[in-house]
Amino acid sequence: MTLPRFDVLVPETVEQACSLLAEHGGGARVLAGGTDLLVDLKRPIVQERLIEAGGGDPGRFTTLGDGEPGAIDPWGSGDPPPDVLISLHKLAGLKRIEVLDDGRLRVGALATAREIQRVPEIRDRWTALAEGADSLGSPLVRARGTIGGNICNARPAADITVPAICLGAQLELQSPDGSRTLPGEQFILAPGVTVIEPAEILTAVTFPALSARTGSAYYKLGQRKALEISVVGVAVYVELAGDDTVQAACVTLGAVGPTPLAARSAAEVLAGGKPTGELLARAARAAAADATPIDDHRGTAEYRRLMVEMLTRRTLELAVERAGGRS
C-alpha cells in the first residue's frame, strides 16, 4: 500500500461534514477529488521507496507545490498527516453549477474542471474560468480535480484559482457556527495557507453578473501542453463602457509570487482608457512590474517577467475582442 493509515468518514450533508471536522479537530482533512491530497499523502512513501531502490530524483515529487518557497514540505504548514479524511463525494448538491436569476454564476465546490469546461454559459461569458479549467493537468486530472480543491490547496500557479479570483469570485464557507462569504482575493495567505477555519468547508464559488460588454481570458504558459505546472499564468477581465473606454479591468497573475497576484497597477493603467494597442502594452508593462517572480527549474525570474508582459498584452487583446471592442 502506498497510502498511510487513516480513516475515511463519508458525511451525507454539509452540516454533518462540518461537525465531523469540528469533532476531529486538526487531525482531519477534507477530501474532494483527491488529486492534490492523495498525492501529498503518497509522496513520503513513494519517495522512500525510490530512494531504497537506489534511484529517483528526490525533487521529483515536489511538482505540485513547486516554484515557491516552502514547497518541499508536503504539508506546507508543517502539520502532521491526517488520521481522518472527510470525503465529500456523497454531497451531490455541491456539484451543482447554475446561473442564478440575478445573473450571477454559482459553481458548487465539488464541480470538477471537466464539468466546468462543458458548461456553454461559462465558455461563453466567464471564459477565463473555462480556459482555466481547460488548463488543469490532463483530461484525467480534469475529470477528478474540483474547483474547491484547487482553491483550498492554495497554490500560486493554480489554474482554476487564478482566473476565478480575476473574475471576482466570492467564496461561500460553511462551519458549524454558520456561513460567511469572502472575496477570493482575501482567501489565500501563502503557499498552501488560507484563512479557512478548521471546521469550515468551501461550499460554492459565486461570480458577479456580467454586463454584455465584458470579455475575459486565461493563458497558461508551460513547457508542454499537458501535465504541466505553469511557468506563468495570466487571467484578465475587461469591461467596456458605451463609449468604448475601459469601465473596469482586472489582471491576475499565477506562478509569479507566493499567492495568485493582483496586478493592481495594470488595472489602474487600463481604467478609463481607450483600449488601444498602446494602452494594452502599457498595462502589460505595469503587470510585469507588479510581478514578484523567483528563479526555479521551470524558468528564471527574468524570463517569467518577460512572459508576464507578453502574455498580459495578448490576453488583454483577446479579452477586449471578446468584449466586443477592438484593440
Added chain:
Amino acid sequence: MKRIISLAVNGVEHELAVEPRRTLLELLREDLSLTGTKKGCGIGDCGGCTVLLDGVPAFSCLTLAVQAEGCSVETVEGLAGNGRLSSLQRAFVEDGAIQCGFCTPGMLMTATELLRANPHPDEREIRLAISGNLCRCTGYQKIVEAIRHAAEADHE
C-alpha cells in the same frame, strides 16, 4: 477498521470489506484479481490505471475504494463481450498500436469513453483526449490511427 462497500465491476456486483486507505486500483488488482488495470506512477501522471467510474475516466490510483461505493466501474476486462474484442481493441491490434502493452488498458478505457461521447473525433480531439495517458513505446501515432479506424469501423 475495514468498511463494507458494494460496487459493480463490469456489470458484476461485488460486496467487499476494504481498508479506508485502499485505492480502487488495489481493490481491482488485488481483491478482484483484475490485473488488466496497470499501476504505473501511482500519482496521476501516467494514466495506466484509468478505469471508467460511472462512465467517466478516472485514475484508479488516486481514487479510494470507498469513494467508488455504489458506483459502476468499467475496466479493460469488460470491453470484450462473449470472447469478441471490441472494435477499438481490434483496431489497436491490427494497427500495431500495442508494443509492450503497458499503457494499452488505460488508453483503451480513455478512448472508449471518447468514442461514446464523440463518435467522430478528429485528430486533434483524439490527441487531446489521450493527453493524460502516457506511452513510452509507440510514439502515439499508431494509437491515434487505431482510434480513428475504430471510429470509422463503427459507422460503416
